Amino acid sequence: MMISVAFISRATLYASPGGDTKQLEETARELRNLGVQVDVFLSNAIIDYAKYDLLHFFNIIRPADVIHHIRKSRKPYVVSTIFVEYGNVKEEGRTGIVGTIKKMFSESTFEYIKTIARAVKNGEKIVSKEYILWGHNHSIKYVASHAGMLLPNSESEYRRFISKYKVATPYHVVPNGIEERMLNKQFPESSQYKNAVICMGRIESRKNQLNLIRALNNTQYQVYIHGKPSPNNMAYYEQCKLEAAANIHIEGHLGEEMLYTAYANARVHVLPSYFETTGLSSLEAAVMGCNIVVTDRGDTRNYFGTDAWYCEPEDPASIKRAIDEAYNAPYNEKFRERILANYTWRRAAEETLDAYKQVLKL
Known part of the structure; x- marks a missing residue:
């Protein structure tokens, strides 16, 4: 039937x-x-x-x-x-x-x-x-x-x-x-995203891009924030653009090929949200080779355990510390294997x- x-x-x-x-x-x-x-x-x-x-x-x-x-x-x-x-x-x-x-x-x-x-x-x-x-x-x-x-x-x-x-x-x-079909593709090297810090998600107060900007403004990192602003968060989106320094790049929603090209080239993916049930972009980035920084609020530990770096979303200093640690750590292939086996x-x-x-x- x-x-x-x-x-x-x-x-x-x-x-x-x-x-x-x-x-x-x-x-x-x-x-x-x-x-x-x-x-x-x-x-x-x-x-x-x-x-x-x-x-x-x-x-x-x-x-x-x-x-x-x-x-x-x-x-x-x-x-x-x-x-x-x-x-x-x-x-x-x-x-x-x-x-x-x-x-x-x-x-x-x-x-x-x-x-x-x-x-x-x-x-x-x-x-x-x-x-x-x-x-x-x-x-x-x-x-x-x-x-x-x-x-x-x-x-x-x-x-x-x-x-x-x-x-x-x-x-x-x-x-x-995660999309297993995307893992069989070869993605080109990108000078734009190579060793960058990236954040993929709808731009809104819950996702907390503003504190990410405050954490990494005028640092050594090139930061790419991609996503559509939520219709009810246009003032928040404008505030993000207003506060972003020259090393912070706020750009639109990426199509699938460019999204995975960014994942494949970047070093760290950050989702410092005030709350996440999972954070799909964190899973996607992790399986493509990024170390991930995630919020400690919600259900993230059920998915990521000890394989992520956790931050306190209201504290830019905590976000920065987690990113520094993730950026300088080697990628754990066993984390990738665990994602493929379970998620x-x-x-x-x-x-x-x-x-x-x-x-x-x-």
Whole structure:
């Protein structure tokens, strides 16, 4: 029996690509290779649910994208939680009313206000009207408690989620991965990226590029920061450009070939975020030969263990120390072997398919 699945994710999945975009695309690719029919929809799409055996949602912290489809379809579903906690993110570059609102309200209320604001400012339609009535926390609990299964990226992520929302939904860990097909390619030497320090990720306050800039301004390092600015973080992006010294290069989102060329030539990849469930670009950079500096907040230690250099995101001196140590250390081939053994999109798809079979009782 061929399983037919509808992937449903945020309306800005491609306009503002992030780690969830890569996770969705690569999981879909590998599931198709395993014989699963996968169609991808944005949350504001009209879907013929009758064509699918189950629905697969992404980002549990965006329940306004989900509830409508759950209630209308009456189909079993799973959720890739990608559970990011924004409470400790320092909203630099966000002045005026946004900064004031965050100080005044709880994390869940702030997320509720953000959802309303995205609808008003960016035209991101709230497809689930129930969200407006129920609020953020109740909506997340509803989505989680009615799911056939939750698919966190790590045990740590699941423990954080159930600790906060007190649900008892079954779960199946689906690790994030790397693209094995890219490892068989030869990438050219690049004078631009050779022995550089790089940072790949959407430019936003959570990713903390501003403190990376402050840590490495006017140092011996050539630093390349690549990514699209998040639509709600344009002031942050402008602040990054304003503070960057001549050795800091802030450039756009890279296509796949150039991205892997940068990974293959650089010496250190840095993701000093205020929070990461994994940090996909860290995995990608590591398997391509970079030493990696990562945040100590979130679930990063579940993936990287003692093979990464950890920094405190609010402290530029800590970021600089970690980069210095990583830059001067040899690359550990055993780390690469561990990634290839445990963190590939093929394995992610296999674990996902196992979860589908459990939910559908196949």
